[in-house]
Amino acid sequence: MTNSTEQCNKYNFVRKGDVGKDSSDEDDDDDSSSSSVEMKEIEKLKGKRDKILKKIEDHKRHLKRTRRQASATATDMGVDANVVGRRFKLSCDTKGVATDGSGLLTLCSRCWAWRELPDNYYPRYMNELICDDTDGSCLSGYATCGISHRSAYVVRNDSGVLNVITLQSGSFCECRVKPGTALESLVTGTGNTALPTNLPIIENNNNNQQQSQGQPINNNVANSGNGFWY
Numbered sequence: 001m002t003n004s005t006e007q008c009n010k011y012n013f014v015r016k017g018d019v020g021k022d023s024s025d026e027d028d029d030d031d032s033s034s035s036s037v038e039m040k041e042i043e044k045l046k047g048k049r050d051k052i053l054k055k056i057e058d059h060k061r062h063l064k065r066t067r068r069q070a071s072a073t074a075t076d077m078g079v080d081a082n083v084v085g086r087r088f089k090l091s092c093d094t095k096g097v098a099t100d101g102s103g104l105l106t107l108c109s110r111c112w113a114w115r116e117l118p119d120n121y122y123p124r125y126m127n128e129l130i131c132d133d134t135d136g137s138c139l140s141g142y143a144t145c146g147i148s149h150r151s152a153y154v155v156r157n158d159s160g161v162l163n164v165i166t167l168q169s170g171s172f173c174e175c176r177v178k179p180g181t182a183l184e185s186l187v188t189g190t191g192n193t194a195l196p197t198n199l200p201i202i203e204n205n206n207n208n209q210q211q212s213q214g215q216p217i218n219n220n221v222a223n224s225g226n227g228f229w230y
Helices: 016-073 184-188
Strands: 086-093 110-116 125-131 143-158 161-176
Touching (some): 125 143
Parallel strands (some): 125 161
Antiparallel strands (some): 086 110, 143 161
């Protein structure tokens, strides 16, 4: 009987030297498959990153366009020593009109404005509701309109050092009656309080409703507050 070195295919026998070779080929295939999956994941992440970057750029362009439009229609209110930054008046409501569905008349003239902060502040722009600086009286001059504020947290860059500070931002305009005047009883009284019969002579006031607004407090407070307002 003649010796044969042919491979027996019936029982899937292989030569001893071929076993390691086939196993190595399978490992190479697994590595190649794993690398292919990783590359696909990397490509997906790159695609998501590019979309996010595009949205950021679109948002920046939108902000620039909005600011240009606002600058074209806004009225510069000038510099106020008590206000950080510069205000631009966008639109105003005159007192004595109903601005909503309630039918009630407003007591003060008020304006929507945006404030541009200095270059070392972030964010640079704040939205505000303030009293009209050209009309600061209410109730025929027996009371004064004043701005009420809320705290706004912003970041200020002080020569490379970032500090979180608090600014006072105008949130609404209200009519304020002086204590001790004839109208005080209408403020603190009940619905049955009689109207004053003799009102005092209207004193000339400076309509300085802008006092103390926007003045920073806690200028060197770092990492304080509940977040940033913009």
